[in-house]
Structures are given as C-alpha cells and as structure tokens.
Amino acid sequence: MAAVDWQNLVQGIPSLLSGLLINLEILFGLIALGFAVGIMIALVQVYSPRPFAALAVGYEWFFRGVPEMVLLMLIYFGLRQFQVRITPFIAAVIALGLRSSAYQSQIFRGAIQAVGRRQMMAALSVGMTRLQAIRHVILPQALRLSIPPWSNEFSSVLKDTTLASAIGVIEVFKKARFIMGRNYALALPIFMVVALFFLFLTYVGNWALGALERRYRIPGFEAKGAGERF
Amino acid sequence: MALLAIDDLHKRYGKEEVLRGVSFELERGETKVIIGPSGTGKSTLLRCINRLTEPDRGKVWLDGVEVTSPRTNIYRVRAQVGFVFQDFNLFTHLTALDNVRLGLIRVKKMGKRDATERAMRELERVGLADKAYAYPAQLSGGQQQRVSIARALAMDPKLILFDEPTSALDPELIGEVLQVMIELAEGGMTMLVVTHEMGFARSVADEIIFMEKGIIVEQGPPEVLFTRPKKPRTAEFLRKITEFYGESG
Ligand SMILES: Nc1ncnc2c1ncn2[C@@H]1O[C@H](COP(=O)(O)OP(=O)(O)O)[C@@H](O)[C@H]1O
C-alpha cells in the first residue's frame, strides 16, 4: 500500500468542508420542505374527506416508490423542459424534500393516529374548531411521538444529500472525487474522511434529537409506560 | 321553556339503528340520570346533543337555539355544553391548569391572567388546586376526572353532560367524583348523567330515564321508578344493576 500523502490530504480538507456545508444546506432545506409537506399530507390523510385522502395516499405512493436518483432527474431536467430554470441545488432540495415528505407523512400519520380520536373529541367538546384542536391538542402530542422514528429519517436524508452530486451540485462527495481524480493514492483516505464527517453529523443529529425528546417528554409518562396509552 | 329539548332523535351506524326516536326535556337546574344496558345508545345520545356525532334526524334545542340547525354556530353551542367523558380525556401533554385554561384562552379568547385565575378557581372547587401543575399521567383516575369536570365548569356551561364519569375508576375513587357532582347538582347546575351509580341516581336525580335499544322505555322520578316501575323490563334491569353495582355510591 502506498504511503498516504498527508500533505495533500490535509490540503484537501478545507475544500471538503466547504462541500459539506452545501450538504448541510441541502439537508436543512429538504428537511424543512419535507416536514411542512409531510405534516400536511398526514393531516389530509387522517382528517379530510375520502377523495383528498386518496390523493394524499397516491402522493405518498409516488414519492416513496420512485428511486431518489430518478426523482432528481425528473425534477431537474423535467422542470427545464417546461422552461422553469432552477439551479441544481434547488432541484436537489425539492426532489429530496418531496421524497422525504412522503416518508415523514407516514411518521406523522402514525403519530396522529396514536394520539387518538378521543383527544380530538375532548378538544371539540370545549368548543375548539378542528384546526384549533389540531394545532393545540393533536400536533403537540403527535410531534412528541414522532421524534424517535423521525431520527431514522434524519439519518437517512443526511446521507441522501450526496446524491445531489448526480445533477451537478458541488457538495462533499463531488469534491472528494475531484481530489481523488488528481491523486488516486488519496482515494481511500479521502473517502474515509468523508465517512467520518457523516458519522459525526449522524451522531450530533441523533444526540440533539434525543435531547429534544427528553426536553419535551411528558411528565408521568415514563413511569406508566407508553404501552398503556394505545 | 326547557333549557334542553330533544325531539325524536335518530341515529344509525351502518345497518344498526342506535337511536330510534328519543325525546325528552331538561329544565334549568334539573339533574336527569340516564340508565340502561350497554350498547343501548346512551353515549351516542349524549354526543348527538352537542353534535360531536351528527344525528340523522330529530331536533335538539338548547336555551331556545336549535342546535341541529345547519345555521347554528356549533362551536358556540359546544362551548356552552360541558362534556365529561368516561375515560376523562384530559389533554395528555398539558398540566391540570393548562387543561382547564385551554378552552378559556382559545375558545373564549380570555387573557392569560384572567384565564389562569378562573382555572385556579375551578380547580379549587374540585379540590385540586394543589395539583395545578401536575400532568394527567401523574394524577389518579379520580383526580383526572375531577380536573375534567373543572375543565367543563370553567367554560360556564349551561348544561353538563356526563358519560359514565365513574365507570373507569377504581371503586375507592368513585366517591370523590360523585361528591363533586352532588355539590354541582345542589348548586343548581343543569346536568344530564349517564351512570350505573344507583345511589347517586336515587338521591340526586330529579328524574331517571331508562333507555334500551335506542328508545326510552320508561322515565320518572326515582322514588317511582325504583319502587314501582310500570314496565317489567325496567324492574328487571334495576334488579340486575343493583346486584352488579350495589346500592352505594
Ligand atoms: N362511531 C361509531 N361507529 C359505529 N358504531 C358505533 C359508533 N359509536 C357507537 N356505535 C355503536 O352504537 C351502539 C350504541 O353505542 P353507545 O352509544 O356507545 O351505547 P352505550 O353508551 O349505551 O353503551 C353500539 O352497538 C356501538 O357499537
């Protein structure tokens, strides 16, 4: 095995980090989009009349069924076909975000159903509208229940951000390949560095979500056990 | 005019006709108790009164307002009708205080300070001021049910509907909830109570309504219904229920 060219490796790291920043930007964009759309889809599936609920189910089926890579191409090149010019970055956020919204909607739907109809009925019984009940009673509970499954989705979409390279976004994976292209001896160490970056981010993300879960844990529930509720 | 008037209420779930023409009235300050075997439509009836369930046919009037009219603002009606559920249905993520306060703030648009004051008063009334900051999961069933009564009371209801408020409670916790209800009745609250607590029915109710299979079989003052019911079915049911639940409570 050739000796590692430490100097070139170290020189490449700032470039990798600037690439990683792009991954983080995609990550925040896609999570925000996926969260907002995911909650709406879940609410439509649970609470709206059948035709709308069926549409939402169709939406979920589509975005969970089509491979990510194909979605990226469809959004990026597809929109160009209609003279909508968007940057690869935006296309990646949209494609990965919509895909994530389908997965997130499943998480939220399960959580909303776990909260149960009785909470809705109690809220309605004091005179709240359905929207008020959703806002003040259902979602605060459902979002708490969503945190553990949601952290899986977080880890998954974090890794997916590297797929944006396929439509030309210069993110960390692409940068690593540039560096490797200049010096093949760096292939192994450079991708190990990239792997470490992601392991670190996964760790930090899950730690933060764990802290969030503890912060919003409902007192009294730990003792009685979640099983009792359902 | 009666505070609550129910006229020929019908409700069907699929093939099953759960309510088959129920009519009765409730005067201001009255307490009526509904008894009857399970699956008879008692809960459905209560839910139809504030349209948590939509009746198929029939009318409900509350204080001169036709609740069942599509033009009625149903949210306003519900804010005026307290509902106490069998399994409490407190908002799990909120403290006792916030449970009582939520409707005041969101529905009555009361300021936070006034709402807090009012909510604390109601918690005091049910003897739980010291549990204001406890979450439902930290309270006993009896305490949870008392908070849920406070939640209903805070809205200044014209009428409170109780759907088997003690059926989910351990026997030793039933008394504290009944005590609160007795005080309410004595204080002049209008109440419609579905319960198996015959002691409560006998001592508090102005009238007992015996329902079976979606209709009212017989109704009358407790002294009459308990001692000389007109229908054999009523007598049979009362015998069974006293065997099951006893006289106490
Ligand atoms: N949401 C519902 N959907 C379908 N059937 C229902 C629903 N609610 C009640 N029922 C049926 O209506 C009948 C009466 O129920 P309920 O009003 O709860 O009776 P009770 O309170 O007297 O025990 C039961 O057979 C029950 O299965």
Ligand SMILES: [Mg+2]
């Ligand atoms: Mg019932």
